[in-house]
Each structure stands twice: as structure tokens, then as C-alpha cells.
Amino acid sequence: MAKVEVDTKGIKNRLKSYKSFKAISEYIWNGFDAGASQILVDFSFDEDVGNINSLSISDNGSGIDFSLLKDKFKPVLKSEKKDLLSSNSSSLLHGKNGLGRLTFYHFSANAIWTTTYKKGNTYQEYSIKVDSDTLDDYNESSPINSPSSTSKTVVTFHGFDAKFSKLYFESHVIKFLKKEFCWFLELNNSLGFSIIINGVPLDYDALVGERDFKEICISDYKFNINYIRWKSAPNNQPSRYVFTSSTGLTKHFQTTKFNRKGDSFHHSLTIQSDYFDNFIVGKQNGTQDHFNTSATDEEFKELIRELDSFVRGKRTPLLHQFAKELVEDYEKNGIFPTFNSSDKYQVLKAQDLKSTVQSLYEIEPAIFKELNKTQKKTFVGFLNLILDGGELENLFKILESVIDIDSAQREQFAKQLNVTKLGNIIESIDLIVDRKRSVEDLNKLVFDNSLYAKEVPHLQNKMEKCYWLLGEHLRLVTAAEPKFQEALDRYSYLLRGEKPEETSKELVEGEHKLKEMDLFLTTRTIYNDKIENIVVELKHPTNVKLGKKEIDQVFNYYHQIKSTDGFNTNQESWKFYLIGNRYDGSEFIEEQIDNLKHFGEKYLAYRGKYDVYVVLWEELFTDFEIKHNFLLDKLSIQRDNLIEDEELLLADDFANVERSSDQASEVTLDKMT
Template identity: 35%
Template structure:
């Protein structure tokens, strides 16, 4: 038995290894086993009488530690570490442990380590021990090797386990994130990591796994590819391509084209082919002409195929993640203040969502690590860009800030151009169709030659375009249903309660009356804040006390029925016609003190407005006038289109109008 000195003192070793904790230290001994060509590494806990942990054993079936190389392994630790790390961190997974210096990490959780190692030399197996104490890391004891018939491998026993905060679940999770990619890499070689009697199962972090086979017909080359998508970041292992030869041995690895995108799309791609048996992965001044390299057609083919499929796998993930990210932006107040009740503001928000989704999918790093003020600045820059149409300028800014490859620049430019055109096209289409709907309604109301009637024409068009009376409404009933059916649907919208048809009864003489339009307005929190009831009258009718009383009857039914009531729900009733008489004028004059135009009645959060068709047309034209000018849409075009149609044609063609709102609620 000999005592050997190490060239670095105990304090120096501990200083060099201060980054290690129990989990990372134990992983070093596991890596040492795999580095020694082990196919199985076992980690077992030694339990004390109180079922606590008194020690730890790591056992592998690798080639052991040759006593002739012991000084290299233990004595010159920093030289050994430096040499191996160059190999470990570049393009190979064959050497992962910190090797020399990693063998001393046991001091983080144990007071003593004892290696029992068996190695083969010239056809003979030898066995000996190495012993180290945590208080004297600058020396080790080794015994004389003895001939043995036992198989090669190394067992390290750690005595006096010292980690009071040790948690087995956290330990297991750590080892999954540390070794999952490596076990998958060597799955066909049946590599195993067994923790306390149970083989590690990394399915909990394997979000998606796909196997594909590609053929390069020109040279009849076959590639078997395994795509692994992880739901958590792996420890110190980037997203990589692993190139494997026909003997299931990794030849080379490198970062994927989607590595370090900042999008948390963690992945590993294993590419197996016979062409990697003899392949030049790195540039070499002494190139061998008959050996394939990265400039070969086969290599370019498989990388193109793998990249394409990897991006397809990433797309749904990115879309889902972007939704979550956009929600967090809105929660943080990064979006400009927009009125969700306004269709144009809603469209503006949707366009901003689409732009962020587009840029995020191409360059997630733009959004990585931003604090709330930075998020606000970036999002509002995007909003201003959309409103101004200066998307080309935004592209130039991004291109100048980020170091992008040519393909990435082209991809982002195309996506932004698509977003720009999509935004403009969608805006023009929405505004155009709304203006067309107003122009069509004008024809039905004002053009007597069309002989438009209330039920077949006015009613049908308003049912489709009830946005005229406000945004974010949901149509409850239109024309046919009476108050009992209206209440049944209202209860469903208000509280989610489903009642069978005919089961809801109202005790009122006017319960059979039928409202032309009954709609409710929901806020973002899902609560109903406003309900509207619209009574439409043919343009030939002059509105008077009879028509107003009809709306008051609706008012009274609603007012008396408690089930129509909800927390702070405002009720708005509209009576709409071409003109009204002096009686209506008197009602509006009496309500003038409330300061609202067209208001005729106001009691208990319930209001009745009497509006003329000309008022409605004027309001809509004012709302869209600035957009008409900006997009150079001429109102005369829509009037001309409508003037050449019959009343039936106008209502029939509305089915293709993008401004149409959803149909009435059905239970």
C-alpha cells in the first residue's frame, strides 16, 4: 500500500470544485463510468438503521483504472482536466466527466471515497483499491494490484454521507436532465443508468419523439433519424445533431440550426447512416479525396431534410408558446390601451398579435430577458410600425441588431412582408365590407323603388350586422322567439344554465311579443354588462306613441322579470324608423336633462332611444370617414354597387360580407 501526493493542495482542489453540489458531484462519477466505456452504471444508497442515507455506491462495468496510468488520472489533475475538456466540450460525447479533477468532488457530500477497480492488461484482470479522505485531498492511497477472475469495472463507495437537505425526487429529476440525451444516444447499445435499483426513465421530459427514414436516391444512401423534443432544458447540453455510424457509435456532434434561438424549443436529433463510417466532419488541410465530407450531396441532403422536419415540429410548439407569451405581455401592460368593444381596436390588437407571433417564430431572441418597460417599448414600436406601414424599417432595425444568417434574414423578410400585406388586406376588407353593408342598408331604407319590407330585408340585414348598434354583442334572439324563449337563452348566456325549450314561463300579457333584435354584450371577464333590444320599423311608417308603446311593453316585461336581471346590467332599447312625430319629439325633449341625444326614456339602468335611419347612417359614416380617406375608399363606389341590385339581391349577397357577426345563440 502506497501513499501518493497530488501536486495541488486540498484547499486548491476545493476552490477549483466549489461549483459542485451533491447532485452534480455524483453525476461526475456516473460520467466517469460512461467515459470508461461502461454500458451500465448503478447508483445505490447505503441505508442506516433509521432508514437514512449513510453512504453511496457507484458501480460501472467499464474498463477500470489501469494502475500504470493512476498517476495520470489522479496526480496531474489540472493537466488531465485541460486535455480532456477540449475533447469533451467540442464535438464528441465520448468523454463527459471532468476526469482527473472530477474524481475529487466527493468532498461535497462524503468524508471518504474508496475505489475498487478491476482492469485488464495483456489478457489478465487485476484488482486494487484507491482510498481518499476529504480532509486530505492532496494525497491518495493505492494498494498493490492482484490477479482476479472478476470482470472489469469500477465501484466507488462513499462513506459518511453528509447532505441533510438531500431530496431523492430532486436527485432523480436532476439525473434525468443530465443523462436523458446520452441514454437516448446510446439506446441501441442498451446503455442503462440504474438509480437505487430502478433504471432511469426519461419519458417525463420527452415531449415528442419521432423516427423517420430518408433515402438519397442518387447514391442509395439511407438515413435513420430520431427527433427528440424535451420539455425542459438539459444540463449543459445544447440542442444538437448527433451523427452515428452503422455500428451505433457517435462520430461527431454539433449544434442544430435551431439551437440557441431563445425559444425554449429544446431538442436532440440523432442521425444514423453508413456514410458516417468514413466521413470528414471537420475541415482538414490534408483532405482525403475519396472520403465524404460536409460538402457532399448526401450530407447537404440530410441536413436539408432534417432542418425542414425540425421546423415543422417546432411550428405548433411556437404557436402555443407564443399565445402564452402574448398573454403575459398583455398582463404586464405591454400592449397599448385598446377598446375591446371597438372592431377597429380589436383588429389592431389581432394584427399586433400576428406580428409578434411572426417575429417570435423567426427570431425569439428579440423577446428574451426583457423587463416590463422593455416589453412595453418593443410592443409599442411594433404597433407604431403597423399603423405607419413602415415594416421595412423595422426589418432593417432587427437585421442591424441581430447577427442572422442569410437564410434567417430572408425568412424574416418574407414573414414580415406577408404580415404587412395580410394586415393591409384584412383592414381594407373589413372596412370595405362594413361600408358596403351601410350602403346596402341605405338602399333598402331610402330607395322606394326596391320595395324593401321590414321582415324579409331590413330585419335580415340588421341580424347580420348588429355591430351597427355596438361592438362585442352576441345575438340572443332575432324576430321569431318570444320573451319566454328569449329568457331561456339569456339565462344560458348569463349563468350557463341549460333549460329545455318551453320550460321557462313568464307571467305577463306581453310575453308572446317578438323582439326584432335582442343581443348581449360581454366584457373580457365574461360578464354581461349591457343588453340591447332593437325594434325596426319600415321607412314608410312615421314613428309615434303606438310604436313607442310597443317598445315600452318590452321594457316592462324586462323590468318586471327578475330572471332578466343581473349584476349592473344596463338595458338599452332602440326604436328605429325613418322619421317620428311630435309626440316622440316631446318625449325626447323631456329626457333632454340626461344629456344624451335621441334618449326618450330613462328608468333604473334601462333606457329607450328613438333613432332615425339617417342618424344611424351619419354616425357610421363619421366613424369610418378617416379610414375611407386613408385607404382611399370612395363611398360612391359602394352606393353604385348597391343601386344596381334588387332588395333580394342585397340581402342574399350579404353572406359573403366579412363584417357579418355570428348568428343567434342556440342551446
């Protein structure tokens, strides 16, 4: 018997928001994450009352190697699949928190895993059992030789809750599974992926609003496009372009230009081509500007333009239909002003106003998103004023129903409207709002103890996406795992565009060469062609307090970089940041900062060849608020409403949610040619 690290009460507290249907989906995801292509869900029930008698979920994945069992079952708040996900930007793996296997307690008394895995030239099998009353315990049998010639895992559940019935399974579970897996099964259709429930393949065709296929030729490459529009959004999935190799393997993905624009246009596109067989994310071709975070391959740029044009063509007629439905809804709910139907002029005014609302929605549906009834009536009323008077002043009356603008701001905004496209304004607002959302995600991870957020899988992962908090135009060189030699190799590549040769590259020496920096960021400033580098050490908000020991760790990085020639030229400057939640009470760091106040730099704790700063999480968040306070206030962004429709429940959700403000992942040499 082996003991896991968090007790049953703590585990159930983490998983209390799960429903039975979501719990079952976790076991299916576990199968796919283990490399399975087929999942079998089999259940039986009492014919008289419909109670579930048995339930098993089987997969043809790689099984659970007995030597890895401790790693998989003991670190309850960690998952090796999350580690793989973090290191592979082209992966669409689901597994991330290591908790899904324990969600069975929502519908059954225990779960038994019977797993077969390959060891050498033979197969071995054993079982693991976990009871709902003791989720912090698991019992495993000893491995024995298996007669099977394939690997697999079967999870069986026993002792079902009375509410877990055939009716519930058919009305809730299957419905949820369709929305959960439709996009994934569609993406991997060519690879033969399937979910089979009591012998019947899971059929999600009812969720498909439209399918289309298109072929695009660019240079010597042929791209096969599979387009799907979903009638409603798949669970927790943005609208994406997914780029796959000629054999159907996912090589890269990114959200489309029309993702979450305030309409109901939910779509997925799979782009298959041998062009992606050796595709390298972040590769820079034909230029030495290696700080550009976008793909600069001309074929790829042209492909994105073609895809955007194709999707725009699909969206435009739908927007017209959605706009008509919006007008009908506004009419039904009394949003439009009252017009005299016996007055022909009034009738024309009413028609004109409805046409204006419809046209405006087709231009930017996000304007109409999440308005309450009073805001809708105010907005439409001011649109009516514009049509009556045609004065720009009335435009600001409309804007004032959404944001607060004083007279000086009106004048400035009027000038901006003459030179700025509405789309650019909307994109800027979206970016600011998403940055605010990301800060709130971090705030949750740092200060909400009930999330049990960890340093590496949660804070580290989130900061890898939010390093704009430390400065604009930065590029992530390394995160978490790479040691100083790998950091130097990547850094040299970014500066000179050359992959270091094993026989001629500089070797990192020194007692701290095997240390690992949490974040290593770099940027080149245009005005003086300087290289600015930032090293960040993150500390757990609850378990670690900041003092001499923690700042000494930063100085280890400091001295290692200082002693390595490859990190030091006349062009480079370095800053080191230690970030944590609170000091340890010794006042060691506080005194260091106080002694350097005369330099006029916040958080400065040491000044030498390089500078060292110590920042508390709360101070980092406050700096963001101060920097963006004017726009955030005028946009009237309500903190509680930022994530209310996103169903973020766990620390992994806050750490991994995709935002438009997310920055590029780290450079990896093994993906460079």
C-alpha cells in the same frame, strides 16, 4: 502514499460551486468515460429519519490500470479523457478536468475506489482512498490477482453530511441525473447503456415532449432518423445532429440549424447509417479547394438539407404555440397598450397588434428573448405605431428601443433592409455576439487566477476554436501535439489534396524537427493566389513571462520551416506569433519592437524572410474590441450578461463551451483515405 500537485484548499476553491447532485453525476460520467455501458447507483438509508447510510457507484468500464494511477490521480487539473476529447472531434466524452473524482467532499467524508482491470490474460484489483480533509493525498493498496473475469470500478462513500438524505436524493439527485443523462442514454440506447438506481433504471420519459422516427434515402444510402423534442433543455447540451455508424458508434456531430434560437425548441436527432461507417470529418471530395471548412460530400449536403427541412416542420407548429403563450403572457403582465374595449376600431387594433407580435415571434423568436418589462412595452408600443402609420421611420423607433441608431445609420440601414434578409442580419449579429462571448471566455482564462487555467488544456484548446482572432478564412493544420513531419504531411495534403506516400514524401530534417507548434494555420488568398501561413506560440499568462528565451523558441520554429523545402515555394508567406501576458522586465522584446516601428506594423519584433510578432493577451483582446467596437456598442452588449445563463464555473467550462463562432478542428491524416 503519493502527493497530488494542488493542496486541499486550492482543490476545494476550484470545486466550491459544485452541489452534491452534480458531484454524484461526475462519478457516473467517469464510468461512461471509462467505456462502461451500465452504471449501478446503490444507496441505503435510515428508515426512521431518512439519513443516507451507504452509497456506492459501480461501473463495468475498463477499470484503472495501476501503472496509470499516477497519471490519473496526480495531475489534478488535467485529465487524460480531456486529451482524448481534444484529439477526437467525433467524441462525446464528458471527462475533461480530472477534478470530478474529488467532489465527494460535498456530501461525504471519504471515497474509496475498488477497481479491477485486465493485465495480460489475468485481472488485477486494488483500492484507492481519498479523505475530504486531505484531498491532496491518496492511499493506494498493492494490486492482487482478482477472481473476477471482467473489469469494473466501484466507488463507495462514507461519513455522510446530515443534509444528504433520502429525500434529497429523490428530489434533487435523481431529478438532476435525468436532465444530465437523458440525451446520452437516448443516444446510446441501441448499445444498451443504462443507469440503474437501487435496481430501477433511470426513467427520463417525462422529459420527452415528442418522439418520431423517419427514414431518408439518398443515392444508395438509407438513413434512419430518431428525433426527440425535450420539454426542457438537457443540462449543458445544445440541440444536435449526431451521426452514428451502422453499429451505433458516434462518428460525427454538429449543432442543428435551430439550436438556441430564443425559443423553447430543444431537440436531439440521431442519424444512423452505414454511410457513416467510414465517415471522415473534413474530407474534400471532387475539388482542390481544401480550405472549405464545411463537408462537401453531396450526399452529406443533401442529408443536412433534408434534416433541416424535417426539423423545421417540427418547429413551425411549436412556434405557433409558443407565440400564443407569449401573447397570453404579455396580456397577463400588462405589456400591450390599453385599448378601449367598447370601441370596435380599438378592439380590431388590439387584435391586429397581438397577431403582429405572434407572427413576428414565429419569424424570429430571438427578438423577444431576454427583454425586461420596460423593453417589452417599448418594443410592442412601437410595433403599434407601425401598424397605425405604416411608415418605415417607425421601424427605426422600434429598433432604437433595442439598439442605438443615429440619422446616418438609419439611412444606411434602410438601404440594407431592401437587399438583406432579416435572417442574414440575425445570423451576423449572433456570430458577432458569440465571438464576443469567446473573447470573454479567453479573458477569464487569462486573467482570472482563481480558475487555475493551464496552457494546453485551456488556453490552447480555446484558441483552437478562436483563431479568427488572428485572421479570417484560416484553416487549422496542426495544434499542440503533431511534430514538424506530421505538420508537413498535413500541409501538403491541404495544398495538393494528396496524402503523402511514405516512400516518396519529403522527410523533415534539422535539430528542431521534433518540436511541436501550438497552432499552425494556413489560408489561400483569392486575389493573388498566395498561401499565407501563421505559426503561434502561446504562453501561460501567470507562469511564463516573455523575454529572449521565449522568442528564441519561436525562432527555432522559424529556422526549421525556413530549412524545409516543402514549406517554401514562391506562393508562401509566413508569420510567427508569440502570445503571452507580460514581458519579463529585460526589455529585450520591447526594444526589438521599438526598433521596427518605422515599418508601421503593430507588434512586429523581427523582419527577415518571415516576420515575427509578439502580442500580449490584453492587446489581442483590445484589437478585437476596436475592430468590432461600433457594432458591439450599437448592440449594447453587456459583458456581465454574456454568460450569465450558461453556468460556466471551471476553466474547462470556459475552454470547452460550444459557440457558433467556433472554427473547424485540425486536419488529421489518419482520417483521410
